[in-house]
Amino acid sequence: MNVMTRSGLLFVSLVILLFLMINSKNVFSADIYTHTSDPGSIKSIVIEGKIVNGDYNKFIKQVKENKGDVLSVYIFSPGGNFSEAIKIGRAIRKLDLNTTIPSQDDDGRPACQIMKSDKFRNFLPVPNNEKNCICASSCFFIFIGGVSRGGSHVIVHRPYFDRSDFGKLSENEAKKEFEKLETIASEYMMEMGVPKHIQDEILGTPSEKAIVLDEKTVKTYFHGFIPYRHEWLQSKCGEEKDDENVRDCYIAVNEERRHTAYNKFFVK
Numbered sequence: 230m231n232v233m234t235r236s237g238l239l240f241v242s243l244v245i246l247l248f249l250m251i252n253s254k255n256v257f258s259a260d261i262y263t264h265t266s267d268p269g270s271i272k273s274i275v276i277e278g279k280i281v282n283g284d285y286n287k288f289i290k291q292v293k294e295n296k297g298d299v300l301s302v303y304i305f306s307p308g309g310n311f312s313e314a315i316k317i318g319r320a321i322r323k324l325d326l327n328t329t330i331p332s333q334d335d336d337g338r339p340a341c342q343i344m345k346s347d348k349f350r351n352f353l354p355v356p357n358n359e360k361n362c363i364c365a366s367s368c369f370f371i372f373i374g375g376v377s378r379g380g381s382h383v384i385v386h387r388p389y390f391d392r393s394d395f396g397k398l399s400e401n402e403a404k405k406e407f408e409k410l411e412t413i414a415s416e417y418m419m420e421m422g423v424p425k426h427i428q429d430e431i432l433g434t435p436s437e438k439a440i441v442l443d444e445k446t447v448k449t450y451f452h453g454f455i456p457y458r459h460e461w462l463q464s465k466c467g468e469e470k471d472d473e474n475v476r477d478c479y480i481a482v483n484e485e486r487r488h489t490a491y492n493k494f495f496v497k
Contacts, residue, residue, distance in 0.1 A: 259306060261287040263295060264354035273301040274326075275354045276317070276371065277361050280309030285316040292324060297491030301327040302375065305341070305356040308366025311388040311410075315417045318374030322421065325483075325490035328375030330364035333382040333444050339363050340382070365439065369431075370414075373421040377454045381447045386439040387432045388414050422455055 259278040265271070274291050276284070292299060302321055308314075321328060331339040341355050341362040356362050364372060365384035372378060388410055389395070395403060411432055418428045427442075427450065434440055453459060463469065466478035 259284050259287070259309070260357070261291055263291055263299070264303070266352045271352075272299050273303055273354055274299055275303045275305070277305045277356050277358070279307055280314050280317075280367050280371070282310055282313055284310070284313050285320070288317050289320065292320075292491075293495065297488045299324075299326060300487070301329055302371070303329045303354045304364055304368050304371050305331065305361040306365070306368040306371070307361070307363055308368050311367050311370065311414070314367035314370040315413070318371045318417070318421065320494070321371065321374035322376065323490060323494055325376050325487045326374075327377040327379070328372050329378070330368065330372050330380035331362050331382045332380055333447075337441065338382070366436075370417065373418070373423060373451060375455075376458055378451050379453075381444045381452070383442050383447060383451075384439050385431045385442060386434045386436045387411070389436045424450055 258281040259276050261274065261276050261284060264273045264275050266273075272295055274288065274295075276288065331341050334340040334342075339362050341359070363384070364380065364382060366386060367388070369383050369385050370388075372380075372383060390406065390410065395406070398406065414432060415428055418431070419425075423431075427446070430440075454462065462479055462482060465482060467475040469475065469479070
């Protein structure tokens with residue numbers, strides 16, 4: 230996989246990674262809240278900040294409070310707890326929600342400016358802290374849970390254990406635990422439809438050498454509806470285009486799917 234669209238992307242990713250490492254101890258848990266668009270009253274859940282233990286429950290609380298009237302999840306996060314991230318990602322898929330991360334500017338950097346433009350002001354959520362205009366590490370594992378995905382800037386590397394704890398294990402114990410972690414990550418990515426060559430690239434990338442997935446890769450494999458949903462919707466509603474009847478069909482079908490998924494998730 231060609232992970233670079235420009236020679237400067239590697240430098241950008243390393244600068245961002247250094248910033249994250251320096252500030253990791255000063256980052257609090259994610260701020261998880263509901264954003265309601267104006268006009269339109271479309272509800273989205275925003276996950277902003279570092280992912281830590283307990284954020285899955287905070288996310289589910291927001292979903293439940295909105296009674297199934299949530300359309301998307303916006304993620305502005307430098308990463309964090311891998312296990313918590315895949316729990317949130319699986320919930321997003323089961324709840325039939327969309328996901329959105331920052332876009333990529335002409336210099337290969339994460340960009341949230343379009344969300345602040347006059348055209349989208351008060352309609353699209355933006356990070357409260359501009360430093361959180363990023364999707365890195367465990368953020369990727371949340372992002373791929375969406376049934377439809379938007380945005381194009383994501384920094385990836387293989388998951389890893391807290392170094393202070395992992396370093397206390399014997400070499401044999403560390404090997405077994407790391408193999409378990411890689412298996413969990415691989416199975417999750419397979420479940421979410423991540424192509425094998427991209428899985429290998431991510432699992433082969435050490436955390437200190439994080440890479441920016443190039444925009445073409447993101448837009449080919451992680452943009453718009455997941456493959457089966459895309460083909461099913463086109464068969465059911467017609468080809469996506471600027472046609473009011475087709476657009477209304479897409480909206481109606483997806484809204485029905487979300488409410489059905491919500492009831493199935495919470496009504497046992």
